[in-house]
Amino acid sequence: MQAVAVAVPISYMRDAVGRGSVTATTRGTMVGQSQSRINDAELIREAQRGNRAAFEDLVRQYDHAVLRLALHMTGTEQDAKDIYQEAFLKAYRNMGSFRFECSFYTWIYRIVTNLCLDHLRKRQVRKEDAPVVTDSSGEEYNLLDQVADDRSGASPERDLMRRELGKRIAKALEKLTPRERMVFEMKHYQGLKLRTIGDALNTTEETAKNTLFRATQKLRAALADMR
């Protein structure tokens, strides 16, 4: 197993979300990362001794990012919650086997990405429609209907066009393989570095790069007629 130290503070990940690009890592964030790793190491040791409070502290550091990834990948709050719970329970049960060969962040991301990939594979078999999601009360609604265009100059026509575009994009994303979908999500929407993505998927940066290239080509082909 490749042992690479990757620690991305949650605040950094949140900043990168939605912009599709990541700003250069500053000296401040690097100090923050190493500090976060030291704190993590202490918490992990405590958690390995059966201290549940320490484990819950660890969870709180990473759970927003984990839940967000699961939510984007599954499209439903219930599935995202299930994956979140399964991932952290798996981590808790196997704390004893954590050997500090990678950061806790990479480790938990490995677990989550595997669970999400399993979920996507099962869903591909069932051929479910992606944009239809259920809210916490179990009611179904179309994800794209929830988008309100609050920009100035928004009009019903533009809103309709945006919804159409959203539907096409969602369909194009459905055509990607689970792995391509995962890499694209982690890069474009989560703003993670390819190296981090490679670590989380237990593969090399080069393979992650190739998968991203394939995903981009497929999306381009699927959305080529849209201007």
Added chain:
Amino acid sequence: MNCEWVKENVTLYLYNELADDARHELEQHLGRCKDCDAEVAEVRQLHEKMNALPQLEVTPNLLASARMSLQEALETTEQKNGWLRFAFDPMHWLQQMRFSPALAAVIFIVGFGGGIATMYRTASHQPTEGQTVVTQDRRSEASIAGIRSITQEPGSDKVQIQYDSTIPEKYQGSISDPKVQELLLMASRSNYNSGVRIDSVDLLNKKADDPQVREALIYALRYDSNPGVRLKALEGLSGLVKQDIRVRNAVLEALLNDNNPGVRTGALRALEAVKADTSVRQALQQLSTEDPSTYIRTESKRLLASMPHIY
């Protein structure tokens, strides 16, 4: 840098994943090549389109409910290898000690004092030649071999752990010393390190006349997993094939059944002295036709041919 390379790396360029020099070269290339510039514009447009997809965000309610469910589930979840928490972790212990400078001073003083004390002890107890010396350092070298039981006192946080510990010891003495022989016999049978077994069998070979030692050598020849140990045992037993029928049988057994050709060859040589023996002759006949090693077949035939009067 050519257009092909640019097309493959446009995505990395737009995601800011290219190294500075590659980025600079790519930008230079874009200034010169209209096709590649158009390619970059197209991928950039795709990224903008993809950003138009509405993204579900984690609401505080969702996060709180996920955390609550997880907390409930953790109540009933056990860690695998939970007993590890009882194991002694020196790093953790040291981390608990927040007075490192004081600890360093204590270690220094104890080390210094210990060094002087050891010097006095060794100076006043220099062993004379042939004298038995037993060295023990119970404090630093003892290791926990296994935990027998863990009991918690009811109504308190006290835990009683019963465990076995092993302490390394050293024994030095003459080969004729019964204690040395006893240890060698033990090493020849049970030590997990084959190097130690070879050394002990080698030493025991010198005392092969002793029935107990002979027994141990026969055992090693028959059952040791390491061919080197079996060969060493065979070396010690070779001289005894004439006088001891049990040794002869063990060597014969090795000749017929040992999976190592080297051991079989050694057994063949050892049995040359008793080749007239019926059981040996039978074994030789079998080997001369069936043994997978050409050398052993030839040697068996040669030995059989050298005693024509038997037929």
